Amino acid sequence: MFTGIVEELGSVVAVEDRGQDARLVVRGPLVVSDAHLGDSIAVDGVCLTVSGLPGDGTFAADVMPESLRRTALGALRAGAPVNLERALAVGGRYGGHVVQGHVDGVGTVLRREPGERWDEVEIGLPAGLARYVAEKGSIAVSGVSLTVTHVGDESFGVSLIPTTLAHTTLGTLEPGSPVNLEVDVLAKYAERLLTAVAR
Incomplete structure (x- = not known):
């Protein structure tokens, strides 16, 4: 779950088109500072799972066909700025509203x-x-x-x-x-x- 309070303005490092799905590499030193494989990070409001931590303040995430159909992530290119937010930690401040990262x-x-x-x-x-x-x-x-x-x-x-x-x-x-x-x-x-x- 997220709150819609953006923590960091990140940037897309690479987009790998895999046919029906894609792999994103995103630079976001703040959100990566305590990230682990399997963590959730919202990228422009889309909940993505960290599938790789290449280093240099970046993380990788796989984007499934459903997300490409329902969101604007498929239009992202290297260099594009993106809004980043880590999942809400238990006991954390709740400044926005209930955001699931499931784009409608x-x-x-x-x-x-x-x-x-x-x-x-x-x-x-x-x-x-x-x-x-x-x-x-x-x-x-x-x-x-x-x-x-x-x-x-x-x-x-x-x-x-x-x-x-x-x-x-x-x-x-x-x-x-x-x-x-x-x-x-x-x-x-x-x-x-x-x-x-x-x-």
Whole structure:
């Protein structure tokens, strides 16, 4: 489990295309400092398992076909910046919201409007996800826990504070950029329970 509070802005060192799956090598000295094989690290909001520790502050992770289909990881290239977060340690601070690292779909940055010290960003939603997004609710955008400022049938808005702009990939995204979206898992469970009761 993660919180959506990005610990480090890392970078992709290598992407090995293996046909249906891929292997990523990512540089992130902070998240690797106490990493072991089998640990979970969120890369742009996608929970990946550490499968190798080559050294020099890097880790390797295998990306399965399901993750390539449902996320924007397949578009990553060497040199690309990525948001990194280690799994929440028991007793650790819980600053964001419940983030599983199980991406629900890929959204698209539609527009951004700079403010005095912040940016307002509108993000397009894949069909079927809008019902899980609520104004003042939480959503993870490329692994960053954000509060929804407004929501429509096909998009939602967020405000990016200076810290988010400076220390995550969201600060440099342009209109047209893909982002990984994970809606609040509590909304999905609530819908599932209500559907079961209605039967």
